[in-house]
Amino acid sequence: MRFQRGITWLAAVALAFALAPAAFAQSTGDPVKxxxxxxxxxxxxxxxxxxxxxxxxxxxxxxxxRRLEVLAGEIEKLKIGEAxxxxxxxxxxxxxAASKVYRAERGISIGGYGEIAxxxxxxxxxxxxxxxxxxxxxxxxxEEGAPGRHFDLRRAVVYFGYKWSDRIVFNSxxxxxxxxxxxxxxxxxxxxxxxxxxxxxxGLILLPVGFLNELHEPTVFLGADRPDVEQRILPSTWREGGxxxxxxxxxxxxxxxxxxxxxxxxxxxxGLRGGRQGGDEASAKDLAWVGRLDYTGIPGLTVGGSVYAGxxxxxxxxxxxxxxxxxxxxxxxxxxxxxRGLEFRALGAQARLSDVAALNAALxxxxxxxVGERLTGYYVQAGYDLLAGRGGQAxxxxxxxxxxxxxxxxxxxxxxxxxxxxxxxxxxxxxxxxEQVVIKADYRDVHNRARTGADRxxxxxxxxx
Amino acid sequence: MCSxxxxxxxxxxxxxxxxxxxxxxxxxxxxxxFPGCEVVxxxxxxxxEQVKRARELAGAEVPSALVSYYExxxxxxxxxxxxxDTHRVRTLPETLMVVVDPQGRVGRIEVVSFREPEEYxxxxxxxxxxxxxxxxxxxxLKRGIHPVTGATLTARATTDAVRRVLALRQVVLAGARP
Numbered sequence: 001m002r003f004q005r006g007i008t009w010l011a012a013v014a015l016a017f018a019l020a021p022a023a024f025a026q027s028t029g030d031p032v033k034x035x036x037x038x039x040x041x042x043x044x045x046x047x048x049x050x051x052x053x054x055x056x057x058x059x060x061x062x063x064x065x066r067r068l069e070v071l072a073g074e075i076e077k078l079k080i081g082e083a084x085x086x087x088x089x090x091x092x093x094x095x096x097a098a099s100k101v102y103r104a105e106r107g108i109s110i111g112g113y114g115e116i117a118x119x120x121x122x123x124x125x126x127x128x129x130x131x132x133x134x135x136x137x138x139x140x141x142x143e144e145g146a147p148g149r150h151f152d153l154r155r156a157v158v159y160f161g162y163k164w165s166d167r168i169v170f171n172s173x174x175x176x177x178x179x180x181x182x183x184x185x186x187x188x189x190x191x192x193x194x195x196x197x198x199x200x201x202x203g204l205i206l207l208p209v210g211f212l213n214e215l216h217e218p219t220v221f222l223g224a225d226r227p228d229v230e231q232r233i234l235p236s237t238w239r240e241g242g243x244x245x246x247x248x249x250x251x252x253x254x255x256x257x258x259x260x261x262x263x264x265x266x267x268x269x270x271g272l273r274g275g276r277q278g279g280d281e282a283s284a285k286d287l288a289w290v291g292r293l294d295y296t297g298i299p300g301l302t303v304g305g306s307v308y309a310g311x312x313x314x315x316x317x318x319x320x321x322x323x324x325x326x327x328x329x330x331x332x333x334x335x336x337x338x339x340r341g342l343e344f345r346a347l348g349a350q351a352r353l354s355d356v357a358a359l360n361a362a363l364x365x366x367x368x369x370x371v372g373e374r375l376t377g378y379y380v381q382a383g384y385d386l387l388a389g390r391g392g393q394a395x396x397x398x399x400x401x402x403x404x405x406x407x408x409x410x411x412x413x414x415x416x417x418x419x420x421x422x423x424x425x426x427x428x429x430x431x432x433x434x435e436q437v438v439i440k441a442d443y444r445d446v447h448n449r450a451r452t453g454a455d456r457x458x459x460x461x462x463x464x465x
Numbered sequence: 466m467c468s469x470x471x472x473x474x475x476x477x478x479x480x481x482x483x484x485x486x487x488x489x490x491x492x493x494x495x496x497x498x499f500p501g502c503e504v505v506x507x508x509x510x511x512x513x514e515q516v517k518r519a520r521e522l523a524g525a526e527v528p529s530a531l532v533s534y535y536e537x538x539x540x541x542x543x544x545x546x547x548x549x550d551t552h553r554v555r556t557l558p559e560t561l562m563v564v565v566d567p568q569g570r571v572g573r574i575e576v577v578s579f580r581e582p583e584e585y586x587x588x589x590x591x592x593x594x595x596x597x598x599x600x601x602x603x604x605x606l607k608r609g610i611h612p613v614t615g616a617t618l619t620a621r622a623t624t625d626a627v628r629r630v631l632a633l634r635q636v637v638l639a640g641a642r643p
Contacts, residue, residue, distance in 0.1 A: 069508060072508040072531060072533060073506065073508075073533070075531060076533040076549070079529075079549075079551045080491060080549050080551055080560050080577065080578075110556070111555060111556060161582070169582075171582070211614075215614065215615050219617070220614065220615070220617070248588070251588075251590065296588055296590070297590060298590070299590060299591050299593075299594050299610075299611040299613065300611030300612065300613070302614060336614060338607075338611055338612045338613070338614070339611060340607055340608060340611075341607050385607055388605075388606075388607035388608060389602070389603075389605035389606070389607050389608030389609075390605075391524060392621060435617060435618055435621050436555075436618070464555075465555070465556065
């Protein structure tokens with residue numbers, strides 16, 4: 001009976017080897033071979049005992065049990081990895097902060113995400129061409145604006161990073177849009193980690209505004225398309241060259257960066273998106289400051305806001321030769337609450353610009369083409385996971401209402417184009433068979449004061465890995 | 466086109482191994498969990514039936530029939546058990562220590578090592594949600610455990626790990642009874 005138990009244990013040990021992740025096996029190398037050799041030796045000894053002695057040998061069995069315990073311990077170390085090994089050289093009695101240990105255990109780290117969309121944009125009535133003109137002007141518009149049916153590999157993104165040490169980390173995102181028609185580096189920065197409260201970041205960085213500019217993987221937000229407010233008032237995806245501090249203290253997290261400012265030469269009546277420089281030989285004549293503070297002290301709740309302030313002239317001159325400042329300030333507040341299956345988000349944003357009349361003159365904008373002096377927008381959104389608490393799947397119907405106006409105020413002598421005063425109502429459904437894959441379907445009722453809004457139906461397949 | 470290739474080439478060159486981050490060693494974690502206690506490592510070899518039972522109780526994968534845990538005793542009285550669970554978060558693993566009190570409720574959770582970017586780590590206050598929870602239907606993400614934006618996969622993996630540990634404890638202790 002003892003022999004049978006011993007054989008069973010050996011089988012369990014061998015099974016554990018078989019089930020041990022390949023990554024661990026590869027990373028440990030020789031220790032695995034050593035353990036395997038010892039298992040083989042135990043097998044041989046048990047086989048010899050079975051062949052030569054059926055009466056049992058209590059001493060030998062005890063020794064085999066001891067060896068199996070040793071092997072079990074070694075396998076546990078392999079499973080846990082570095083932390084188990086680090087125990088050999090740590091100073092006991094120290095708290096975790098004082099006794100952080102690091103080891104150059106290595107593994108390849110690549111991540112990514114993608115979005116594949118089918119979209120039908122309805123024909124609109126009179127004024128349709130005007131409505132679509134603004135979209136066509138912005139080649140980086142997130143959604144194609146032309147009526148009809150479209151299939152688009154919107155984006156395929158790969159993350160790459162390199163960690164030289166626990167103090168210095170590189171992170172980057174390379175994005176292919178529209179099946180490779182556009183390629184861009186979404187961010188590429190170095191982090192110099194000092195302590196949780198204060199760390200330094202420099203490079204091409206994502207501005208910490210709104211919900212989606214930093215976190216825009218398709219599994220993170222509801223809806224096939226990002227809210228217009230987070231595209232036209234907060235021009236996501238918005239990245240600029242810069243540097244600054246980030247960290248957390250108590251229930252608060254913060255980021256504060258100095259970046260190269262927007263370029264007013266790209267502003268239109270449709271918003272600020274065209275002013276993003278994105279690290280493409282960007283002008284850094286005018287800099288800007290952006291800061292963000294979030295409270296996350298209650299699980300499921302995030303409340304915070306951000307401010308962007310800087311000039312956007314970048315050397316642009318008015319017709320009279322005066323250099324334009326185009327002071328640009330963007331204020332944004334947000335709240336997210338996740339409770340059981342409920343996901344609720346609310347966000348409001350306002351941008352205020354100066355020197356707009358002179359900017360319009362410099363850009364030859366007339367009549368209703370003016371850049372907005374004030375741009376405003378907000379949205380509220382709620383969804384409920386009908387499969388909440390039933391494992392890893394999710395089925396979330398949702399609704400989002402948003403209003404925005406990219407010409408909420410224009411200089412005297414200009415008039416607002418009614419098609420920039422927009423109301424969107426989006427209803428949809430998303431299904432996640434696993435946490436990293438999402439299938440989305442939604443309908444967006446687009447209404448503007450000029451009655452030229454083009455409703456749209458979108459199906460989207462998204463993934464992250 | 467050349468610039469696209471250059472970007473891809475640069476990215477591939479940069480795709481080299483990253484170092485893991487170990488926050489606390491196993492021994493340190495045990496000392497934090499059980500100050501002044503005598504701690505003994507135990508090993509359980511589960512039968513296929515026990516693995517199946519643990520999987521059903523946890524509602525999560527039970528990857529190995531070999532289970533190690535640590536039993537703490539103070540003044541002759543059981544002070545709880547600690548279980549180390551290593552699992553994949555996104556593409557890389559993390560190891561958690563889950564401490565279970567003698568009544569079968571979660572005592573504390575310690576992140577032992579984490580190889581994903583630290584942005585995917587929830588705040589401490591999120592882990593506090595597990596304290597005092599037994600293995601029941603409420604111990605689920607989006608039920609008794611609130612999700613966290615930006616760290617969904619870690620939240621899911623942690624919840625699964627805690628359920629797995631509590632399930633294994635039930636199965637192992639039931640198997641240990643005469």
